[in-house]
Amino acid sequence: MNLKQCAPQLIAFVISISIVQQSYAIEIIVNKSVNLSKISYQQLKSIYLGQQSHWPSGNLIKLYKLPSSHQTHQLFVKKTLGLYPYQFNRRWQKLVFSGFAAKPNEAFTEQELAKVVAKTPGAIGYIENKITMKGVRYVELFDE
């Protein structure tokens, strides 16, 4: 088999991989006041594990999440943060009940979450489907 022959297969293979990887699409959103267009996975993890409370600019981070039973939340925890939901829940139980971090704010639906992020300075949240909304900035995730 020469290269010419297998090239289409190779391309198909690469596409299928990227489709698998794109099969979930969690979007990270921040309030437009947050001067950030990219964020690293690890920094996002620091924020969502209650280890970082302020943006590098010094402004307070307002953390928003969906309810623990929400599918998008579970997807976010598993795929984006790379943790099992029970790890995430336990971490927060510990942080809140030992006073080490403030409980994240909760929005019941993605629409509602996008709305509060849009109007809360310093806010960060996540949604599965892009919603165009004034005041919300989409942040690209990158590996360091």
Place this chain on the structure above:
Amino acid sequence: MLSCLMNNKWIILFILPCFVFANEQKDLSFAGFASQGISYTSDNQFFDEEDSTSLNMTILALQANYLFNDKIRLSGQVMYRNWGKIESARIDFLVADYQFINQQDYNIGFRLGRIKSDLGVFNSTRDIPSARPSIFLPQSVYQDTLRDTTTSYDGISLYGNQVFELGRLNWTLAYGRYPVSSDLSESILGKELGGDISTENNTQINTTWESISGSWTLSFGYENPQAFAKPIFDIGDPIAMEAGDIKFDRYIFSHQYFAELWDFTFEFIYQDTEIKGFDLFVPYLPSFIQQPEFPEVTTDSLVNAGFYGQWRYFLKDNLTLMIRYGRYFTDIDDKDGSLYQQETGMPAFSRYSFDLSAGLKWKISPKWQINLEGHFFEGTAAISPTIKLDHSDNDEKYWQLWSMQISYSF
């Protein structure tokens, strides 16, 4: 100046009013829980002195979290606890938190006030039903008898986290004093001796390394709490003691591994205990009568050690099975207590304890939870006071503890 700052309750009194002068934003949130349990102890006095079956298992806690301004976060928790022999209401923590360095890869902050001790995996949440693995924590590492010297301290801590290529490092450096209650007196001195216990400032170091994927952690913690006892005795007391002090050098090593359907925790404690003073005597004995001979309490090299391994399996999303085995030795050089028995005539099994436990945690709803568990013990070391003269209360080598608890949290 630092010691003046440390050595009192002023920090607490300073932070409390900050809650009152709340700003206009709605940056105040509350959380809390209530739990009630029942336990049955087959023998020995681990829990309730009066009965083998006890309902003295109530914990109520309410906490507030408040953003004082954009930089400083305040949080506090009050807790009522009626746990076997001990009933108490206290400020569990009350802390001002200021994270002053925030970068992509690292954050540094400090806390001031009454701060929860974060030594070991479960110390900071040892009373929180939703955040602990079982009703009774593994006594081989988290001894309830010494809880006052390990719960929360009045002081200051510097903390941070840093992301590296292979993982993240969380660390805490702390300096403060554990406020103690009179219960500690009984835990250290036993019921036979009266005493007033106070504590000294303590240094704590905590580091946790977490793999980049988050699937395992390794932690190391150290602290050196110190307690002083002033004797209290009366005419007619059969026995009394001179003033004394106890120093602990406490090291805890922890490992956790997380899989999708189970997790595993291993912890090891090494505690170098130095006991000075505490010479025993019969008070107000006329000088022409010779004092009887008492066992020597002083030691400069008593090493307590303990470990446990715990496996949790998630049977369902809301149902967790826990199996745990742990061992604790009062004196690592005399693991079976035989030397102690020879020297003092007291039971060898009072110097070690092995604990096999199994439990279920059932989350009925996001707010309600039921715990059920059983413990099979051999030995009584984990439930005996540090200085113990009379073991007649704890005279069974093999014993069991069964417990059930229901809790509501919000």
